[in-house]
Amino acid sequence: MSEAKEDANHIEKLYEFGERLSESKDKSQNVKDYQGIIDAAKTSIKAKQLAAQLIPRFFKFFPDLSSQAVDAHLDLIEEEELGVRVQAIRGLPLFCKDTPEYLSKIVDILVQLLAAEEIVERDAVHKALMSLLRQDVKASLTALFKHIGSADEPSTDEFIREKVLTFIKDKVFPLKAELLRPQEEMERHITDLIKKVCLSF
Template structure:
């Protein structure tokens, strides 16, 4: 079985465990370790880490660090996937919002225009959700070519 298939198997184990998901910590740790794997493994890891984050609160720091490593990956597709998955961490654990916000602020400085496309997806992050006037608002208009300041 290749490593991608193994990751899917671990996902299936965790997803079907229901209330007993915490008994499968080894599977989640294996998913966390897969951030060091191939590009396919990294993209899956990003999604799976976020999906089961709330089930392993004692591994929260390790999970967030793994996700943030993916946000700094050399492959733009992996970075975009990892950034898209960040808001789910904020929804589950508000105490990590400042740390994740700091990382997002650094990531907003990117010069890669394809990466700029994921930034609007972050506009509805939990810290802004439900506040009047924030629906569909970008984090900062100066980072979008042709819009706002600095264009």
């Protein structure tokens, strides 16, 4: 079978899996479809891009496949192909939408990606982090500040620390009126986070 035909088959199967999952009333019954999506993340570039959209979209319905799904998605983030990486980055906030226990881990991943050289990739990281901040500002800020360092957990990577500080200064603070709600509680939370950072110096 030619590579193009095989590629088309992967894409077609992915669309079938996605369609069945979308139409299913009880998605948890479609384990094979979701497994098929995860498996497709190891095939062609176009299939990987589509899988990067579908894995997070249906993630919440398959807790038994969660670690496999996250691992497959993280592999997509490390892909050589920029389009696959960007699509995978865009999908990261969806993992936390209905499964907030993943938020800290996803913020950690995105923080590492702040160092991305490609502008389009870095832009996707910024948008993903902002999306997480809008989902749960307190947990997201706590996870971000972890990378700045504190007396309990000093920052191990000065470069990443700088990237996080720049992100907070350039992206978060300009939107503080929108993001930091309830204002008094969030200001207190940020003050506490900053105090922890200051104590580490």
